[in-house]
Amino acid sequence: MLPRAGPMAAGALLLLVALVADTTLGQLSNYQLTTCPGKTTCSQCIQTTNCRWCTMPNFTHPRCHGQIEKYCPEEYTVDPSNTFQLVQGRELTKPSRRVLEGQSERESYYSSSHYQSSSSSSSSSSFQQSSYESESAAGSIVQISPQRVSLKLRLNEAFRFNVNYAQAEDYPVDLYYLMDLSKSMEDDKTILSTLGADLASEMRKITSNFKLGFGSFVDKVLMPYVSTVPKKLEHPCDGCNAPYGYLHHMSLSSDSNLFTQEVQRANVSGNLDAPEGGFDAIMQAIVCREQIGWREKARRLLLFSTDAGFHYAGDGKLGGVITPNDGECHLDHNGRYTHSTTQDYPSISQINLKVKQNAINVIFAVTAEELSVYEQLSRLVEGSSAAKLSNDSSNIVSLVRDQYNKISSSVEMKDNRTDNVIDVKYYSRCRNTNGALQQTNRCEGLKVGDVVTFEAHITLLKCPTDPRDWQQVLQIYPVGINESLTVDIEMLCSCPCEHPSDPEYRERADECSNAGTYKCGICECDGTYHGQRCECSAMESLLEPGMVDACRMSNASEECSGRGQCVCGVCVCERRPNPDELIDGRYCECDNFSCDRPGGLLCSGPDHGRCVCGQCECREGWTGPACDCRASNETCMPPGGGELCSGHGTCECGTCRCTVTEDGRYTGRYCEKCPTCAGRCNEFKHCVQCQQYKTGPLAEANECATNCTLFVPIPVEKVTIDEERNDNKCTFFDEDDCRFEFSYNDSDQDKVVVTAQENRECPPKVFMLGIVLAVIAVVVLIGMAVLLLWKVLTSIHDRREFARFEKERMMAKWDTGENPIYKQATTTFKNPTYAGK
Secondary structure (H helix, E strand, C coil): CCCCCCHHHHHHHHHHHHHHHHHHHHHHHHHHHHHCCCCCCHHHHHCCCCCEEECCCCCCCCCEECCHHHCCCHHHEECCCCEEEEEECCCCCCCCHHHHHCCCCCCCCCCCCCEEECCCCCCCCCCCCCCCCCCCCHHHCCCEECCEEEEEEEECCCEEEEEEEECCCCCCEEEEEEEECEHHHHHHHHHHHHHHHHHHHHHHCCCCCEEEEEEEECCCCCCCCCCCCHHHHHCCCCCCCCCCCEEEEEEEECCHHHHHHHHHHCCCECCCCCCECHHHHHHHHHHCHHHHCCCCCCEEEEEEEECCCECCCCHHHHHCCCCCCCCCCCECCCCEECCCCCCCCCCHHHHHHHHHHHCEEEEEEECHHHHHHHHHHHHHCCCCEEEECCCCCCCHHHHHHHHHHHHHCCEEEEECCCCCCEEEEEEECCCCCCCCCEECCEECCCCCCCEEEEEEEEEECCCCCCHHHHEEEEEEEECCCCCCEEEEEEEECCCHHHCCCCCCCEECCHHHCCCEEEECCEEEECCCEECCCCCEECCCCCCCCCCHHHHCCCCCCCHHHHCEEEECCEEEECCCCCCCCCEECCCCCEECCCCCCHHHCHHHCCCCEEEECCEEEECCCEECCCCCEECCCHHHCCCCCCCHHHHCEEEECCEEEECEECCEECECCCCCECCCCCCCHHHHHHHHHHHHHCCCCCCCHHHHHHHCCCCCCEEECCCCCCHHHCCEEEEEECCCCCEEEEEEECCCCCCCEEEEECCCECCCCCCHHHHHHHHHHHHHHHHHHHHHHHHHHHHHHHHHHHHHHHHHHHCCCCCCCCCCCCCCCCCCCCCCCCCCC
């Protein structure tokens, strides 16, 4: 038993409880201040998440609050919520019993969409189920449901509803064959003329309601596309007719014999440059709906056949054509394109726009040499595909069949939103009805009778500045299908009490001193008056004492938080140079631009969150001070199941942070690798050697290409690792005693990222022959230097001796007469017998 507390202890306990209660209330008040940061108007309030506005007259509490229902009656509370209304919801066309019997152990169901709002309870509707057989009339076929709904969206509150799609049985198909009839396609035309019946027969196995049309193209009749020499204009090549831009030969028809005749009658022509004028032909074949005969309810296929490239917007300037393509139909009564020489080629974006508007699937059937180019083009044109055409077009029947099956067995949901006001995300289980919901707008492997449900999440990201843009129409459609769901969106960006139609809306009201408009329980003063009741004149009250105190949050705070001016006791917040950056709040204490900016993006970008009163308000699925962390721990769960981060770490911001033990640090994306476990250095060593340095046992090109397909190393000057990313560093010496390093990261199960040192660190090479030669050269040079030195010294010595001799000779003191050893240089001989005669 505890001893009874005395009076002083009881008093201390009460004081402690009071302090805790005061602290709790203070925290709650701060939380509400952060959530609903002193919004001064009803429209500003409802544009803030979880905030409500009170319109009750003489209300003394803050009118915008997160828990306003505690002290504001419900009839005065403005708290709009997302609402849904079904406008048109015809049920999907049900397949016939023949189709259902062919699908073993699969149940086709056609249920209504389920609608829910993530923010509040909203009206929901269900479609009544009914059973009826497939109807042959195309107008009665329904492949997407519902067809029209109405939504009222509040800012940043996602609304979810389902969109059902099912491929209808025996759905009509229109196939328009658009063929390049330049000289190189002559053999293709001959083959095609014999395959018309086979093509129609093959397509009628898929649908009984099939129509076939035919058109051809060459290029603009201008230099440098075709030769404009009069003779060449009539016969550009042997057996060729005059060139033309685009010619519509045959409207869509079920008569395959007529198709064969038209192909046979069509003549080939010729041009100069390699690219053709196919874009002109595609544009006309799409937009000339009446001439071509495109049906309203049919899957439309445009088969484009060529063996060359294409001209696009801007190429027309080469021929002097500078007028942009207008995207309109320009065919005369003979089916000839009349504006070929007056309008430029269409751009890729124009083609893509018209394809989307007319729900046409383009199939680019091209030869192997051009396939890669058209594959890239198909990525830019919605709902298009590229396939390999044989050199003589003999595989055209199988090509059309395969491409149609590929198109019809998949569905891709898209919408027509063009700005960042509305965000739409799609989730689906595709055919796996028991699987987890995944974010995707595409499902594949569908059959007739399969129902695919997409859950669309629509969120209003911001309110447009122009109230006329608060009403928008969103189209959600399956690519290539001329059906769509129309969503009429009304943005809840203002309160009903702010409109003149509200009974409590009064201009020049007595409550506002006849100087303002009374609405939503507050006064909106004109430009010359301020105050709660517009009782203060802006000019007369600037110097009135006591007014400044009403503009301070506390005695220690600055006037209007240092970011505004106090006018008649009311803070007028300063404006920023950027109109999107706002300062607001009763004391100018809030703004929408001072939040954290990871990667330079405010609150990690609009998809993650938004800045409210200096703090990031995260969207669904994100958390953290900067909304840069995923709210779910699913990314930290090993693929094969098990504990979070394999039990060796904690999940922070959607990433495993591995623990450090005495043996070292766990690594791997899910901390699945222990410190003492052998890494994959030896596994990657030989591939790094052959790919980066062309050395090692796999140095041969074939060996390297065959055995090293998992990765391609990224060369860097110096290998560094990031432990937070779970990088692993490897160091080896090769057969040349060269040192090299690389790091790898295999956190992603689908790929391995390897970073390798760009150049190996090899010891300097020793050349023995060079050393020997160098030594010999040094010895020879030294010897020659010694000899040269000896020669120089000897010469110097001789010169000195000679000079001394000359000197001594010059200093001799006797002459020839005194020299006892002097002898005359001449000798005289006399002949004794000479008598002088």
